Amino acid sequence: SGKSRPMRILQYVQNTAVQGDANSVISAVDSYCANVEWAMNVGDKKGEILDAVVLDVRPRWVLELGTYCGYSTMRIARLLPPGARLITLEMNHHYAQVAKQILGHAGLDSQVDLLVGASSALIPQLKKKFDMDKFDLVFIDHWKTSYLPDTKLLEECDLLASGTVLLADNVTCPGAPEYLHYVRNSPRYKSLYFPSQLEYLRVEDGMEKSVFLG
Numbered sequence: 418s419g420k421s422r423p424m425r426i427l428q429y430v431q432n433t434a435v436q437g438d439a440n441s442v443i444s445a446v447d448s449y450c451a452n453v454e455w456a457m458n459v460g461d462k463k464g465e466i467l468d469a470v471v472l473d474v475r476p477r478w479v480l481e482l483g484t485y486c487g488y489s490t491m492r493i494a495r496l497l498p499p500g501a502r503l504i505t506l507e508m509n510h511h512y513a514q515v516a517k518q519i520l521g522h523a524g525l526d527s528q529v530d531l532l533v534g535a536s537s538a539l540i541p542q543l544k545k546k547f548d549m550d551k552f553d554l555v556f557i558d559h560w561k562t563s564y565l566p567d568t569k570l571l572e573e574c575d576l577l578a579s580g581t582v583l584l585a586d587n588v589t590c591p592g593a594p595e596y597l598h599y600v601r602n603s604p605r606y607k608s609l610y611f612p613s614q615l616e617y618l619r620v621e622d623g624m625e626k627s628v629f630l631g
C-alpha cells in the first residue's frame with residue numbers, strides 16, 4: 418500500500434519508529450530501505466561520514482540541497498548545537514510533504530526550515546529570508562548536474578566564508594564529474610575524497626569534502 422516509495426517509507430516510520438526519537442526514525446528508514454525497497458537516502462555508511470563532518474564543523478548555519486524524505490536532514494539536525502539552523506531545499510512537492518512528516522515524527526522540525534522550489538531560485542533569497550550571512554556547512558545531494566552551477570551561485574551570492582565546508586554526496590555514483598573537476602582544481606577550494614559505498618548496496622560511491630578558502 419502507499420501510493421509512492423516515499424509514502425511507503427513514511428508509513429513504515431509511523432508504524433515502527435518511536436515518536437520524538439530521531440535515531441529510531443533513522444534506523445527505521447535504513448532497515449526499510451536495506452530490506453524492503455531501495456531508496457536514495459545517503460544511508461548508514463555514508464551517513465557516518467556526514468555525522469563526523471557535522472560534529473567537526475559544529476555549524477551554526479547549514480544548507481542542504483536535496484531533502485528527499487528527510488533522512489540526511491535528520492542526521493544533520495540531530496547533531497546541531499542549540500540555536501543552530503538547517504535550511505533544506507527540495508524541488509519536489511511530494512518529497513517535501515513526506516519529509517516534513519518524517520521530521521515531525523523525529524521531533525526535529527524546530528531546527529529545520531524546509532523550502533520547496535528550485536535551488537537556483539531559492540539560494541539568492543536566503544540571506545534576506547533568514548537574516549543570515551554565511552553558511553558554515555553545505556550538504557549537496559540533489560541533481561548531479563546542479564552541483565556545479567549551485568556552488569558557483571553560492572559563491573556569487575556571497576554565502577560562503579573562508580572555512581565553509583561543502584560536502585557532496587554521490588560524486589562517484591551516479592557521479593558529478595564537472596563538480597569534482599572544479600573543486601579539485603580551483604585554487605579557492607581544498608578538496609578531499611571520502612571513499613564509501615552507495616546506500617544499501619555493495620557499489621562504490623563516495624563523498625567529496627571541499628573547504629572554501631575565500
Ligand SMILES: COCc1ccccc1-c1cc(O)c2[nH]cnc(=O)c2c1
Pocket residue numbers: 457458459483558559560561586587590591615616
Ligand atoms: C534517481 O537515481 C537513483 C540512483 C540510481 C543509481 C545510482 C544512484 C542513484 C542516486 C543515489 C543518490 O544518493 C542520490 N542522491 C540524490 N539525488 C539523486 O538523484 C540520487 C541518485
Ligand SMILES: [Mg+2]
Pocket residue numbers: 457458459558586587
Ligand atoms: Mg545522494
